[in-house]
Amino acid sequence: MFWLKTRIIGGKGSLEKLRKETSGYERVLIMASNSMRRYGFLDEAENYVREAGAEVLSITGLPAEPSVDVIEDFLPRVREFEPDLLVALGGGSVIDTTKALKVFYDAPELNFEEIAFIDRFSKPKSVPKLKTKLIAVPSTSGAGSEVSGASVLKKGGIKYNVVTPEIAPDVAILDPRLPMAMPREVARNSGLDVLVHGIEAYTTKAANDFSDAMAIKAIKTVFDYLEKSLEGDEKAREKMHYAATMAGIAFLNARLGLCHAMSHKAAWIGSHGLLNAIFIPHVMEFNARRSEYARKRYDEIARELGLNDWRALIEAVKGLNERTGVPKLSEIVDEETFMGRLDEMAEKAYRDGLLSFNPVEAKPKEIKELYLKVYKS
Numbered sequence: 001m002f003w004l005k006t007r008i009i010g011g012k013g014s015l016e017k018l019r020k021e022t023s024g025y026e027r028v029l030i031m032a033s034n035s036m037r038r039y040g041f042l043d044e045a046e047n048y049v050r051e052a053g054a055e056v057l058s059i060t061g062l063p064a065e066p067s068v069d070v071i072e073d074f075l076p077r078v079r080e081f082e083p084d085l086l087v088a089l090g091g092g093s094v095i096d097t098t099k100a101l102k103v104f105y106d107a108p109e110l111n112f113e114e115i116a117f118i119d120r121f122s123k124p125k126s127v128p129k130l131k132t133k134l135i136a137v138p139s140t141s142g143a144g145s146e147v148s149g150a151s152v153l154k155k156g157g158i159k160y161n162v163v164t165p166e167i168a169p170d171v172a173i174l175d176p177r178l179p180m181a182m183p184r185e186v187a188r189n190s191g192l193d194v195l196v197h198g199i200e201a202y203t204t205k206a207a208n209d210f211s212d213a214m215a216i217k218a219i220k221t222v223f224d225y226l227e228k229s230l231e232g233d234e235k236a237r238e239k240m241h242y243a244a245t246m247a248g249i250a251f252l253n254a255r256l257g258l259c260h261a262m263s264h265k266a267a268w269i270g271s272h273g274l275l276n277a278i279f280i281p282h283v284m285e286f287n288a289r290r291s292e293y294a295r296k297r298y299d300e301i302a303r304e305l306g307l308n309d310w311r312a313l314i315e316a317v318k319g320l321n322e323r324t325g326v327p328k329l330s331e332i333v334d335e336e337t338f339m340g341r342l343d344e345m346a347e348k349a350y351r352d353g354l355l356s357f358n359p360v361e362a363k364p365k366e367i368k369e370l371y372l373k374v375y376k377s
């Protein structure tokens with residue numbers, strides 16, 4: 001009913017806990033984003049590892065979207081170094097890349113296509129036991145990858161999903177100094193993604209009391225702190241950092257729904273969190289009109305926020321979008337390009353694994369209409 005593999009360490013300056021967490025290991029590989037190098041956090045992390053008595057190798061300059069090719073490129077270097085501990089220091093894509101690397105490194109015999117989901121109708125083989133420990137240190141507050149057992153990998157233009165507790169990080173270090181460096185737009189988009197994780201996780205068919213607690217706390221935190229966090233308030237940004245992980249714990253158990261299915265297939269348009277923010281009010285309306293369960297669940301969220309009902313909740317979500325400057329879909333993609341890919345997106349969203357968890361089963365035609373409705377709004 002509820003699982004969490006990851007031990008969570010938090011607090012300002014908690015990056016320092018790497019010293020203790022890496023002691024006893026011999027060779028530590030750190031996968032880091034360029035921004036973590038630029039802000040000095042990579043140097044700091046390397047020092048803690050050396051103080052613990054381990055050798056360290058750092059790899060930076062990872063692309064925004066993890067692909068099988070990129071991992072195959074640096075795998076020989078990793079094999080030569082033979083790390084006995086992996087550290088991912090960066091945003092969701094750095095953590096996802098490190099998880100995928102762990103699969104290839106620990107189980108070289110594995111045929112990756114066989115263990116990955118392409119859509120909800122695929123039946124992948126289960127992943128064997130993977131031995132190398134993984135520590136995730138997220139620098140953004142949104143993706144929840146520091147607790148989840150999922151990694152999205154591209155190969156030949158197709159996105160493959162590897163989902164297994166084997167790749168869920170063993171430890172997550174949540175140091176609020178790291179997300180302080182996020183530019184406002186990244187903080188907004190990832191913060192709104194946290195809200196959508198909370199709302200969708202609360203409303204799926206797999207939601208339960210335990211995931212609900214995490215989802216509700218994350219949702220409340222976004223409404224209470226996102227705007228202050230965007231103004232650069234340190235405490236608010238710290239709260240948002242923890243809320244991102246809480247929402248991650250919620251969706252790790254309760255999964256997500258139609259909004260994420262739609263934004264995944266529209267990923268070519270813009271950032272993940274931004275697309276979710278644009279789609280969510282329309283998806284909520286769609287679900288609420290068709291499902292009594294969805295209405296009841298949105299009503300519950302509304303009451304937790306001191307609002308009347310699901311309609312007021314949708315208005316509150318729209319209001320937050322407006323106040324934080326979320327654009328309209330038609331402002332970020334031109335009509336011809338959008339219409340040209342509409343059928344393909346609707347068909348693929350219908351096949352997305354997450355649709356099975358949405359409170360309402362949506363047909364390709366309905367998803368197409370929903371995409372159109374968002375575009376025209």
Ligand SMILES: [Fe+2]
Nearest residue numbers: 143193197272
């Ligand atoms: Fe998301």
